[in-house]
Amino acid sequence: MNVVLSPERIQARVAELGRQISADLGDQPVLVGVLKGAFVFLGDLARAMTVPVQVDFLRVASYGGSSVSSGRIELTKAPELNLKGRAVVLVEDIVDTGRTVAWLKQHMASLGPSQVKVCSLIDKPERREVELSIDYVGFHVPQGFLVGYGLDFNEDFRHLPGVYELQVNH
Numbered sequence: 001m002n003v004v005l006s007p008e009r010i011q012a013r014v015a016e017l018g019r020q021i022s023a024d025l026g027d028q029p030v031l032v033g034v035l036k037g038a039f040v041f042l043g044d045l046a047r048a049m050t051v052p053v054q055v056d057f058l059r060v061a062s063y064g065g066s067s068v069s070s071g072r073i074e075l076t077k078a079p080e081l082n083l084k085g086r087a088v089v090l091v092e093d094i095v096d097t098g099r100t101v102a103w104l105k106q107h108m109a110s111l112g113p114s115q116v117k118v119c120s121l122i123d124k125p126e127r128r129e130v131e132l133s134i135d136y137v138g139f140h141v142p143q144g145f146l147v148g149y150g151l152d153f154n155e156d157f158r159h160l161p162g163v164y165e166l167q168v169n170h
Helices: 007-025 039-048 099-109
Strands: 002-005 030-035 054-061 074-077 087-095 115-123 136-140 145-147 163-166
Touching (some): 007 087, 007 136, 030 099, 039 087, 087 099
Parallel strands (some): 030 087, 087 115, 115 136
16 A cells, blocks of 8 residues: 555644634534544544534445445435534545535535535545535545545555555456
């Protein structure tokens, strides 16, 4: 595996994102992490915030045991907090085709928040299939299938402290 993002580089950028989101949204935004991939990023981001935050999670399925998205999106865990009138930051590990995040933004908007922002650790805009803007991007990473820092392949590699390119056969 090749190192794409070192743990030190990730932590420095997460600290910047925490300060930026805090300044932009003010007191008590709700960070809603997309499970399972975003849990590590969300934990570090919540600690990097300079304002009080609340945390919730949701879960969608679109990959299964493959390295390629199936294209079908299914909500398997909804947020539990009342998001009505709240500033919500949807925290994602990686955005590539944009289909899942576009679907999630629409779903989250239906819950009545005052605003929905998207924060992704990694953006792969060259793989985008739908028009989508990401409000807060940690890194643009064009190459490879990435694992580590919460990102997985078939539930493996989430524990790695950095982000690495995994060689997989499609």
